[in-house]
Amino acid sequence: MSLDSKLDSYELAPRYRELQREAGAVAAALAAHADVADEASGIDPLVRETLAASGLASVMVSAEYGGRFESIDSLAVTVVREVFAGTSGHLDSLFAMQGIGSYPVSVGGSDRLRKRWLPAVAALEAVAALALTEPHVGSDLKAITTTVEEAGGKLTIRGHKSFITNGGDADFYCVLCREKDGFSLVLVPADTPGIKVTRPYQIIAPHILGDIVFADTRVPADHRIGEPGRGFRLVLSTLATFRVSVAGAAVGLANAALNEALRHTAGREQFGVPLAALGPVPSMLALSWTEIEMARSLTYRAAAAAARDPDANLHLSSMAKIGATEVAGRVVDRAVQVMGRFGLVRGSVIERLYREARPMRIYEGSTEVILDSLARQLLKQHSAGQRS
Ligand SMILES: Cc1cc2nc3c(=O)[nH]c(=O)nc-3n(C[C@H](O)[C@H](O)[C@H](O)COP(=O)(O)OP(=O)(O)OC[C@H]3O[C@@H](n4cnc5c(N)ncnc54)[C@H](O)[C@@H]3O)c2cc1C
Numbered sequence: 001m002s003l004d005s006k007l008d009s010y011e012l013a014p015r016y017r018e019l020q021r022e023a024g025a026v027a028a029a030l031a032a033h034a035d036v037a038d039e040a041s042g043i044d045p046l047v048r049e050t051l052a053a054s055g056l057a058s059v060m061v062s063a064e065y066g067g068r069f070e071s072i073d074s075l076a077v078t079v080v081r082e083v084f085a086g087t088s089g090h091l092d093s094l095f096a097m098q099g100i101g102s103y104p105v106s107v108g109g110s111d112r113l114r115k116r117w118l119p120a121v122a123a124l125e126a127v128a129a130l131a132l133t134e135p136h137v138g139s140d141l142k143a144i145t146t147t148v149e150e151a152g153g154k155l156t157i158r159g160h161k162s163f164i165t166n167g168g169d170a171d172f173y174c175v176l177c178r179e180k181d182g183f184s185l186v187l188v189p190a191d192t193p194g195i196k197v198t199r200p201y202q203i204i205a206p207h208i209l210g211d212i213v214f215a216d217t218r219v220p221a222d223h224r225i226g227e228p229g230r231g232f233r234l235v236l237s238t239l240a241t242f243r244v245s246v247a248g249a250a251v252g253l254a255n256a257a258l259n260e261a262l263r264h265t266a267g268r269e270q271f272g273v274p275l276a277a278l279g280p281v282p283s284m285l286a287l288s289w290t291e292i293e294m295a296r297s298l299t300y301r302a303a304a305a306a307a308r309d310p311d312a313n314l315h316l317s318s319m320a321k322i323g324a325t326e327v328a329g330r331v332v333d334r335a336v337q338v339m340g341r342f343g344l345v346r347g348s349v350i351e352r353l354y355r356e357a358r359p360m361r362i363y364e365g366s367t368e369v370i371l372d373s374l375a376r377q378l379l380k381q382h383s384a385g386q387r388s
Contacts, residue, residue, distance in 0.1 A: 012075075012079065015069075019080055020080075022054060026091070027084055027087035030050055030088055031088075033088075034087055037091065037206070041199065041208070042169050043094060043127065047091050051094060052123065052124035057098045058122040059077060061122040065115070065122065066122040074242070074244050074317070075307040078245045078300070081096060084252065086256035087256070089206035089207065090206045093206070094127075097128055098121050098124065102117065102118060102121045102128040104225045104226070104235070104238055112222060113222065120171070126171035129167060129170035129173045130174050130238065131161035131164045132176045133164065134146060134160055135211075139369045141235070145159055146160065146175065146177045147178045148179050153220065154220060155221055156218050157177055157194075157214040159177065159213075160211065160214070164210055167197055167211060168197040173190065175214070176232075182232070184230070185226060185231035185234050186219065186223055186224050188214070188219055192219055194214060194216050195213070197213075198211045204355045205355045207359065239314070239365065240317065243314070243321050243365065244302045244317035245303070246324075246364050247299040247320035247325065248299055248303065249360070250295065250299075251295050253328050253353055253356055253357055254328040254357075257335040257357075258285070258292060260350045261339060262285065264338070264339045264343075265339070285338070288335070291327045291330065302319065303320070321364065322371065325360040326367060329360075332354050332357045335353075336354055
């Protein structure tokens, strides 16, 4: 039995199995192009076209606005990301951001905004982005300095957002701004005058990133998403819905790395035996397999819980994100080690996976930041006598 067929061993409802099958077809169609796409500095046209034709981006929007299911479902997103991330980080990121970048509009946008943007997101006619981070503000989001002011039926945005996925290629940005004593999210179409995009950073992983400067950028007042000053809640509910899908991507990536390690070590002999039977190599492979299955079990449990109630199960999503991304880091590192010098070759599959794994422990809440909030929750439960 190949490791990939293990994906089928979970008792997923038929609709998720169908998603796995469709995602597998997209990944297979793009596999030979993944090395090119993962090096791209803008969205790769073939990846976009293939994903759009598959209709899978419609998972990110509710049925009312052209989406696949009645509501946006963390388990569905996780299932697809597991398949995509094992083939191409670029494909996975494009898919994931359609949800992360549009979710605030889905849950808090006016009717007009929803009708204008969500069907286009579902069809991948519009690319979405979520702009929170700033040059001097990352984990400590409440320290942002970008502002929004309302006057004369217009919202004026001033500030600088940094490290924004799809920055420069997105059709709209959901921008977190300070508004009086609170924080508001504002939808800014990318063609609004007063937006300047630069690409100061190229990172080691396949990722389209841009910095965006808003210089007195004006949009109509109904482009505020949700109530004035209540934008942080929307950010938190976006994380609660999508954080677990990073775990899905990490599991898929780790599994692909293990497959690479198996392919190489079963096929190469040293000292007269296959590497896969030599010294500690077999136990390194088996440990990776074990860790992947542990991570996958928690990921699917957390994703199913998040699909029922994302906010109430954020702790599980957070644990799955930490668990699976840390496992992916270890598995991919072990894979490089057992492949020896061939694990280090630029442009090889394992090299791409190695680079793709690293940022997962940093974005959407770094491991340490999430552990910090889990620890606080744990102590609170302990003090309240709520732990069995
Ligand atoms: C590939 C990629 C894509 C991204 N895409 C987007 C995007 O689309 N939109 C967006 O807004 N941002 C995006 N980001 C930015 C990302 O959200 C930030 O990198 C992340 O929030 C961490 O912020 P930072 O990098 O500034 O790290 P810092 O906040 O400077 O933290 C550095 C390190 O310090 C430690 N640390 C910080 N605070 C604490 C704490 N409270 N407790 C314990 N340890 C702590 C952690 O180890 C952390 O990794 C992206 C980043 C990457 C790498």
